[in-house]
Amino acid sequence: MNTTLVKSGEYSVIIVEGRVDTTNAGEFEKAVMDVVESGTDKIILDCTGLNYISSSGLRIFLIVHKRMLAKKGCLKLCSLQPGIKEIFDISGFSTIFSIFPDQQTAESD
Amino acid sequence: MKKTTLSYHIIKNVLFFCIALFLVTFSVYYYFARKTIREDTRENSVYLAKTTINMIEQVLTLAEKNPQIIAKMLESSFVSKDSLLPFLKSMLSVNNSLYGSIIAYEPNYYPEHGMYFAPYVYRQGDSICSSILGHINYEYFYMDWYQIPKITNKPYWSEPYFDEGGGNVLMTTYSVPFYTQVNGKRTFSGVVTIDISLEWLTKIITDVKILNTGYAFLLSRNGVVISHPNSEYIMNQTIFTIAKEINQPGMRETGRRMIKGETSFQAAEFRSAWKKGKLWINYAPLPSSKWSMGIIYPEDEMFASLHRMNIILLVLIIVGLISLSIVIFKIVSNLTSPLKDFADSARLIAAGNFNVRLPEIKTEDEMKELHNSFSFMQKELDEYMATLKETTSAKEKIESELRIANEIQMSMIPHIFPPFPDLPQIDLFATLKSAKEVGGDLYDFFVIDGCKFCFAIGDVSGKGVPASLFMAVTRTLVRSISDNVHLPSAIVESLNKSISQNNDSNMFVTLFLGVLDLKTGELQYTNAGHNPPVLIRKNREAYMFEKTKFIPAGLFEDFKYGESSVKLESGDMLFLYTDGVSEAENSQGELFGEQAIMQIINNNITARPQELIDKMSAEISGHVNGYTQSDDITMMTIVYNG
Known part of the structure; x- marks a missing residue:
């Protein structure tokens, strides 16, 4: 798992790569929450390179989502691989997250 | 590998270096020493030749004086012809080196004496005799000693010869032409000669001592050996006949240069028949007689001092190198002796004895550092082992607790099959295969009010004890809620509310979660984010x-759940699973996938509940092929026999 932070306009884009599973969920949580707590209220999680997510990983997405809701901020996901999109669909998470096909549409929405 | 010591390596390298250094130094030294010796020898030799030649010249020039004076006297007519014999006699009597003297006149110089007039005095034993030479059988005018000075108008030293009458003495004759005024004109009138013994010459030459066996020799202007330590050569051989005899062209060449009057000091280009080894030669001419003197230096003697020096040097160096080796060996042994002790200590430490005594180091060098590192390592290892023991026991405790947790988890879910022997409508089988860590999968089923069959399958996010506790709570809540509420959405909503509160x-x-009416086969269900199960219509299709x-x-306590319903026919089967099945992963990271699930179901459409699950398990094992299972694998099949 690897995360990279880039600024794109008013958005903080976190590029997630690799696998997010039980072994590194904590690490992932810290990386993302650091961005959240840095005061940014517009975050895009770019999942182009995310090729596996376990339920522990989903939990972190959820924590971030809830935190952003509490901050009245905005969290968007984009560029999910089909397998990951499937997991979001199966778990019903697609209904609570704003998911976009790519970063551009995420930003312009 | 052959065991070698550190000192062996150091000594080998140092010796190698020293020997190389020595060879270079020695070569340079040898080259220059040889050059110096050659130069010194040359200088000595030139000096020696000069002195020797001077000595000879002194005698010869002295000898030349007498006939020259006589010639002058005759020219000035100081002496009458009758006093010639007494004059010559008295000259011989005061000069022991003179053996004879002639004053030979031109034919008919004194008409009263006829054709020949040559007064002659000579030694005969101890007495001095005299006679008048010249006879029809001895026409002295044609002798070399007369002819050559006459023609050249110059004094002439004859080739040496043995005087057979005078006791086999090596002699040479010096002839000086003299002139008188005839009709007012200076006219050649005869020759004055002296015979001089060359005994002294041989003595001077043999007195020349060169090194141990070096020697000097003298050649006449024709190359005849006049003086040589090998007396057989004297007057019997020329340098050229010797050269031919022993086949040494170099010697002939040297001979040629010598009689040409050249001077040189060089390595001889020839070998001598009677003097072995390489030779050096110095030669120089005698100015008066045009003879040439050679001095022979045996090379081995010439460089003997150098060779002696070399041997001394070699012995010194060998002794030096041996001493050096011993000293290095001692030093290295001293320095490295703690290393061996360290090695022993390390072996003991490796064996688990961390408190082994380390060798004492008194010096403040790298050895001390090593000692410090070792003792640091000892301390660290000791601490590490203590911590390890602690953590191991803690880990064992945790593992045992986890195992118990897993057992409790497993005991919470029903695992007696068939579960309802007295309920013919339901045939059911389920498995939960835990991953290494305690997981959060669950399944459960029970009958409500005798006519409704409630079942649930679920997966808690995460793993470990928190997940299993959450799972236990969920399972308990589902059971307790469904005591009062029978609508799936209501059960899930109530569950959601309970667990969402304070879910930090x-x-x-x-x-x-499904509720099946056992009479009608109506299945009402709510799916809260779970993998969609598969419905297998009896003898038809699966979807x-x-x-x-x-x-x-x-997640959100006020979330509204709804439900769907489907009517089951007798023999219809439900296949429920968790993501541990669809996401079973092999070493290449490939997931098992829903397609595989559907395919296996379609291939085993008539299989019984347990049979299908066994089949599915086998296929999953085949897919993961020994790769570590990362998530619980839970499956449940329910057949409705309405």
Whole structure:
């Protein structure tokens, strides 16, 4: 798992790569929450390179989502691989997250 | 590998270097020493030749004086012809080196004496005799000693010869032409000669001592050996006949240069027949007589001092190198002796004895550093082992607790099959295969009010004890809630409300919960974010339930869940599973996938509940091929026999 932070306009884009599973969920949580707590209220999680997510990983997405809701901020996901999109669909998470096909549409929405 | 010591390596390298250094130094030294010796020898030799030649010249020039004076006297007519014999006699009597003297006149110089007039005095034993030479049988005018000075108008030293009459003495004759005024004109009138013994010459030459066996020799202007330590050569051989005899062209060449009057000091280009080894030669001419003197230096003697020096040097160096080796060996042994002790200590430490005594180091060098590192390592190892023991026991405790947790988890879910022997409508089989860590999968089923069959399968996010606790809570809540509420959506909503409150850890559970009316076969279900189960219509097709639009329980307490329903026919089967099945992963990271699930189901459409699960398990094992299982694998099959 690897995360990279880039600024794109008013958005903080976190590029997630690799696998997010039980072994590194904590690490992932810290990386993302650091961005959240840095005061940014517009975050895009770019999942182009995310090729596996376990339920522990989903939990972190959820924590971030809830935190952003509490901050009245905005969290968007984009560029999910089909397998990951499937997991979001199966778990019903697609209904609570704003998911976009790519970063551009995420930003312009 | 052959065992070698550090000192061996150091000595080998140092010796190698020293020997190389010595060879270079020695070569340079040898080259220059040889050059110096050659130069010194040359200088000495030139000096020696000069002195020797001077000595000879002194005698010869002295000898030349007498006939020259006589010639002058005759020219000035100081002496009458009658006093010639007494004059010569008295000259011989005061000069022991003179053996004879002639004053030979031109034919008919004194008409009263006829054709020949040559007064002659000579030694005969101890007495001095005299006679008048010249006879029809001895026409002295034609002798070399007369002819050559006459023609050249110059004094002339004859080739040496043995005087057979005078006791076999090596002699040479010096002839000086003299002139008188005839008709007012200076006219050649005869020759004055002296015979001089060359005994002294041989003595001077043999007195020349060169090194141990070096020697000097003298050649006449024709190359005849006049003086040589090998007396057989004297007057019997020329340098050229010797050269021819022993086949040494170099000697002939040297001979040629010598009689040409050249001077040189060089390595001889020839070998001598009677003097072995390489030779050096110095030669120089005698100015008066045009003879040439050679001095022979045996090379081995010439460089003997150098060779002696070399041997001394070699012995010194060998002794030096041996001493050096011994000293290095001692030093290195002293320096490295603690290393051996360290090695022993390390071996003991490796064997687990961390408190082994380290060798004492008194010096403040790298050895001390090593000692410090060792003792640091000892301390660290000791601490590490203590910590390891602690953590191991803690880990063992945790592991045992986890095992117990897993056992408790497993004991919470029903695992007696068939579960309802007295309920013919339901045939059911289920498995939960835990991953290494305690997981959060669950399944459960029970009968409500005797006519409704409630079942659930779920998966708690995360793993470990928190997940299993959450799972236990979920399972308990589902059971207790469904005591009062029979509508799946109501059960899930109630569950969601309970677990969402104070869910600071944000854990959640996906859940598929169904309530089957055993009489009608009507199945009402709510899917809270769980993998859609598969419905297998008896003897027909199998298909997956639609994906849910409801999120897992535990996220938002006010979330509204709904339900769907489907009517089951007798023999219809449900296959429920968790993501541990669809996401079973092999070493290449490939997931098992829903397609595989559907295919296996389609291939085993008539299989019994346990049979299908066994089949599915086998296929999953085949797919993961020994790769570590990362998530619980839970499956449940329910057949409705309405």
